[in-house]
Ligand SMILES: [Zn+2]
């Protein structure tokens with residue numbers, strides 16, 4: 465009888481920060497028992513605040529040079545991709561394949577260049593750069609020639625390509 469109550473008592477865990485609060489949750493990194501108030505649900509499971517703090521500090525390690533490089537790569541390759549799509553824009557079905565491929569190549573090159581470092585805004589920076597590069601290729605001839613504005617803007621292949629390239633890059637960089 466007393467053994468049974470003892471083992472139940474032992475099985476109870478209490479929050480490391482709130483000794484009065486019984487909890488069944490544990491931080492899945494350090495294993496400390498923590499209550500609902502002390503824990504946060506993350507994509508990788510429950511984490512205590514200390515572990516989340518460490519994770520945040522170590523998570524965004526990209527330097528400003530990394531952001532500059534991501535911008536340059538995005539603008540240059542975005543312009544190349546946009547140019548190719550304008551050339552083959554009539555075949556807009558190709559854009560369905562070209563967009564994700566371009567986004568994959570660009571995010572892979574960015575990954576090679578900046579390595580494992582991550583930045584909160586790298587994905588966004590890369591996407592804006594790709595859009596600027598692509599739109600530059602689309603808009604500069606329009607500004608220079610003036611006349612063919614409408615026709616170029618209606619290049620469906622270009623817009624499909626751009627939307628897919630951006631969503632692929634964003635998803636790959638965030639992953
Ligand atoms: Zn923890």
Ligand SMILES: [Zn+2]
Nearest residue numbers: 479482499502
């Ligand atoms: Zn607590």
